[in-house]
Amino acid sequence: MSDTTGAPNAFPPEVYAQRLRMAQRQAAAAGLAGILITPGPDLQYLAGSRMTSFERLTCLVLPTGRDPVIVVPRLEVAALRGSPIDELGIEMLPWVDGDDPYGLVRQTVGNTGRIAVADAMPALHLVPLAAQSSHPFELATPVLRELRMIKDDAEIAALRAAGEAIDRVHARIPEILTAGRTEAAVAADISAAIVEEGHTSAAFVIVGSGPNGADPHHEVSSRVIERGDVVVVDIGGPVPAGYFSDCTRTYSVGEPNSEATEKIGILEEAQRAAVAAVRPGATAGDIDAAARDHLAGHGLSDYFVHRTGHGIGLSVHEEPYILAGSNQTLRAGMAFSVEPGVYLPGKWGARIEDIVVVSNDGAVTLNNQPHGLTVLP
Structure with missing residues (x-):
């Protein structure tokens, strides 16, 4: 197995599957409609991806009650092949320059509840995502820290x-x-x-x-x-x-x-x-x-x-x-x-x-x- 940097994945895919399920359960318990995760330590923890955040949006969408998806530039899709994201069968929603990836995220997560975002999300992406939401965004830190604090x-x-x-x-x-x-x-x-x-x-x-x-x-x-x-x-x-x-x-x-x-x-x-x-x-x-x-x-x-x-x-x-x-x-x-x-x-x-x-x-x-x-x- 390899991740997007070419380094071996830290853990088997089932470890990441369990983490994703736990994050969704914690989000639901907190009354959230979903969590948005851009590249950074949270994405590495939840899905084993070491992708770096660029000007093009990559965002793992964790809706509560539905399967996760990842919105990703089409030119980055190949880099995800062989990663836990691919091995877990997480649906990839590719986009190309000229598309509206922020609208794609909004369509995926819905617009009827509270949304939390990873604390490492760049303002470059946070601001346009928030502009399409009828609810103020919250930090996902209270949910994710409960998972990441306890090491297996x-x-x-x-x-x-x-x-x-x-x-x-x-x-x-x-x-x-x-x-x-x-x-x-x-x-x-x-x-x-x-x-x-x-x-x-x-x-x-x-x-x-x-x-x-x-x-x-x-x-x-x-x-x-x-x-x-x-x-x-x-x-x-x-x-x-x-x-x-x-x-x-x-x-x-x-x-x-x-x-x-x-x-x-x-x-x-x-x-x-x-x-x-x-x-x-x-x-x-x-x-x-x-x-x-x-x-x-x-x-x-x-x-x-x-x-x-x-x-x-x-x-x-x-x-x-x-x-x-x-x-x-x-x-x-x-x-x-x-x-x-x-x-x-x-x-x-x-x-x-x-x-x-x-x-x-x-x-x-x-x-x-x-x-x-x-x-x-």
């Missing part, structure tokens, strides 16, 4: 493979991260290693050395890494099944100062406490509080400036979000990062991040490289 065994296996692959990259950091090299040069070698170790691409590479590490979203720069620098390395990418890795470790090039050693030790304890708090029935806010309260107890809460984690799957960031005050109840099968950080402006920063999966008994950690400050020669 095959998805967890893909996330595990991604975690093992990124662990292998972190194991290679000592041969890459050395004094005298620029952040950009280190990042280039890490990007190559990410692909060499089993990813299809490097989605992101953060190398924050010295004061640059105090910016949580610093990427790379021409700064030359010096001995004694604390360096944040946050990396990830998709494996062939489309599921992402995301793992952060903090390194020291040579012996760090005593302040960094002490505070990063406290951060390690905070991250461990948050992972230990993961279990079905706990809330996302509970996990955030476990890390944040530990840091607060050591006077470091002002230096933790972001949420504790985010869901992961076919997107690097997705539901559930692990943030302060969230009442989202954790359930078995949820997968997310646990990544508290400490950032001292003008000095250094540190972050420790694992991907965990909620099991019936607690958390299964998918990253297993050493968690504390790793001192490099």
Whole structure:
């Protein structure tokens, strides 16, 4: 089997058939007449298609109570052959330049009820679709997140493979991260290693050395890494099944100062406490509080400036979000990062991040490289 990119489909067609049925049932329970899905993670999840959104509309139409159809440019039909969309027998409604694909969608879904759209739908398509509707469009996120948040065994296996692959990259950091090299040069070698170790691409590479590490979203720069620098390395990418890795470790090039050693030790304890708090029935806010309260107890809460984690799957960031005050109840099968950080402006920063999966008994950690400050020669 292959999808529209030529990569193998992640799962057998019956998996996608089940997901489509579940999405239609959830939509009906929410009182929707249908859901419209354009290319993006939701289409990949529901129908295994990795098509990219262009100026020509491709839209999977999921009416409640009727079979799904896909409105697709005729020049893209051949690309769907052999994909789950074709193997499931989903009706294709081709259109050519000069036709009105938005009217075709409207005819298919009807105009008598509430319609929800994927949150990745471009405004280029949303606006003309909405213009033909007598009802305001809604986001399909409340329906689809309930499906995508709970990973099945095959998805967890893909996330595990991604975690093992990124662990292998972190194991290679000592041969890459050395004094005298620029952040950009280190990042280039890490990007190559990410692909060499089993990813299809490097989605992101953060190398924050010295004061640059105090910016949580610093990427790379021409700064030359010096001995004694604390360096944040946050990396990830998709494996062939489309599921992402995301793992952060903090390194020291040579012996760090005593302040960094002490505070990063406290951060390690905070991250461990948050992972230990993961279990079905706990809330996302509970996990955030476990890390944040530990840091607060050591006077470091002002230096933790972001949420504790985010869901992961076919997107690097997705539901559930692990943030302060969230009442989202954790359930078995949820997968997310646990990544508290400490950032001292003008000095250094540190972050420790694992991907965990909620099991019936607690958390299964998918990253297993050493968690504390790793001192490099």
